[in-house]
Amino acid sequence: MSDTYRSCHSIEGELFFNHLNKVGYCCMLTPNGGQPVLYENYQGELIDWDTFFVRRDEHIELMKKGSSLPACKDCLWIKDAKWDVRKKEFRYVLLNIWVKCNLYCIYCSNHKDKNVLNNTKEYNLIPVIRDMIEKKVLTENTKVDIAGGEATLDSHFNELLFLLIDSGVKNININTNATIFSKSIVEGIKQGVVSLISSVDSGTPKKFEYIKKKNLWNNVWQNISEYSNNINYKINNNSVRTKFIIIPNINSSKSEIFKFILKSKKANVSGVILNIDLHWLRQNYDDKKTMLDVINLTKYFIKIANIFDIDWQIWAHIEDLIKRYNMIEKSSQIDINFIFEKKKAKKTILDKFFF
Ligand SMILES: C[S@@+](CC[C@H](N)C(=O)[O-])C[C@H]1O[C@@H](n2cnc3c(N)ncnc32)[C@H](O)[C@@H]1O
Ligand code: SF4
Ligand code: SF4
Numbered sequence: 001m002s003d004t005y006r007s008c009h010s011i012e013g014e015l016f017f018n019h020l021n022k023v024g025y026c027c028m029l030t031p032n033g034g035q036p037v038l039y040e041n042y043q044g045e046l047i048d049w050d051t052f053f054v055r056r057d058e059h060i061e062l063m064k065k066g067s068s069l070p071a072c073k074d075c076l077w078i079k080d081a082k083w084d085v086r087k088k089e090f091r092y093v094l095l096n097i098w099v100k101c102n103l104y105c106i107y108c109s110n111h112k113d114k115n116v117l118n119n120t121k122e123y124n125l126i127p128v129i130r131d132m133i134e135k136k137v138l139t140e141n142t143k144v145d146i147a148g149g150e151a152t153l154d155s156h157f158n159e160l161l162f163l164l165i166d167s168g169v170k171n172i173n174i175n176t177n178a179t180i181f182s183k184s185i186v187e188g189i190k191q192g193v194v195s196l197i198s199s200v201d202s203g204t205p206k207k208f209e210y211i212k213k214k215n216l217w218n219n220v221w222q223n224i225s226e227y228s229n230n231i232n233y234k235i236n237n238n239s240v241r242t243k244f245i246i247i248p249n250i251n252s253s254k255s256e257i258f259k260f261i262l263k264s265k266k267a268n269v270s271g272v273i274l275n276i277d278l279h280w281l282r283q284n285y286d287d288k289k290t291m292l293d294v295i296n297l298t299k300y301f302i303k304i305a306n307i308f309d310i311d312w313q314i315w316a317h318i319e320d321l322i323k324r325y326n327m328i329e330k331s332s333q334i335d336i337n338f339i340f341e342k343k344k345a346k347k348t349i350l351d352k353f354f355f
Helices: 049-064 114-119 126-134 157-166 183-191 205-212 217-229 254-266 278-283 288-307 316-324
Strands: 004-007 014-018 022-024 037-039 079-082 092-095 143-146 171-175 194-199 240-246 271-276 311-315 338-341
Touching (some): 004 049, 126 157, 157 171, 183 194, 205 217, 217 240, 240 288, 254 271, 254 288, 271 278, 271 288, 288 311, 311 316
Parallel strands (some): 014 092, 171 194, 240 271, 271 311
Antiparallel strands (some): 004 079
């Protein structure tokens, strides 16, 4: 560990291939715009990593001195902390370059933002990822997250995933709608190096179709079950998770969540995740009643997941709500996406409220 200084976890070791052909340190939206952009109009060209790390160190020096890149100004993630000694190696890489999708989820950030949808040019990541592996900036210790649109639709998807798996990367997470069964995902799950999160957001075929605009309920659960059947419990017992995004007044009934949990249990998933529709959240910060309803739903969700002995996680945004409405007395440090996890919950102040 090094000395304590002012910095943020993203700049210290993360790289984001973002929508709109931008490459940067994060995908945060700060009051000043966020997402400092290192490369614009990026379409998979090889990157000079020595120059990259020199620039990054200059940006960190700015933070140390109490300043920052303009886009980072007032970012909540800047803090004084002891950071791991920086190596020329990324701790985390996000691949979020795709916009094409075969579903039309009513809450989806991609579809809501027409700029993202119309002005992102998809490209082949394989040359740059291969170069990152050769130059050892992406190593077996790097966590790689694959987001979307729907990456499994990309004709290079299997090649990309096998490249990561065969290079020894041990922690690869895929966000997928699970409408397409992928042979590379199942192989990665078998080896214990790939995990997936599938946002089903519904407990009934009717609600599924209403939210996603396609009747693929059976295919999705069949694929999720097949992925679960291949979980390598010796290496990674939490590799197939389903997600429920609460969209107030759309899927926010107890019975919908209850059915979703039952379905997840039947599909033998290793965990369920709960989050809230971020668009709704941004537009309704003052709607205290609905916020409290969401918190109560969260409690219900946790209770039934506990009864069915399913591991659960709640994402930062709901923790944010819980703090905002003083449901917990002390805020926990937000360092990563997952905040409340079943195995850690007993040690938190949540005991007082949830159990
Ligand atoms: C954009 S999707 C891409 C991956 C894949 N197509 C899927 O649906 O999992 C990545 C994740 O962002 C989540 N997401 C999209 N829009 C959201 C929103 N408005 N609020 C919260 N999560 C959202 C999705 O549920 C999904 O888990
Ligand atoms: S300070 Fe905030 S906006 Fe800047 S790189 Fe870090 S997380 Fe991103
Ligand atoms: S499946 Fe994923 S990318 Fe496609 S519309 Fe739904 S959330 Fe968006």
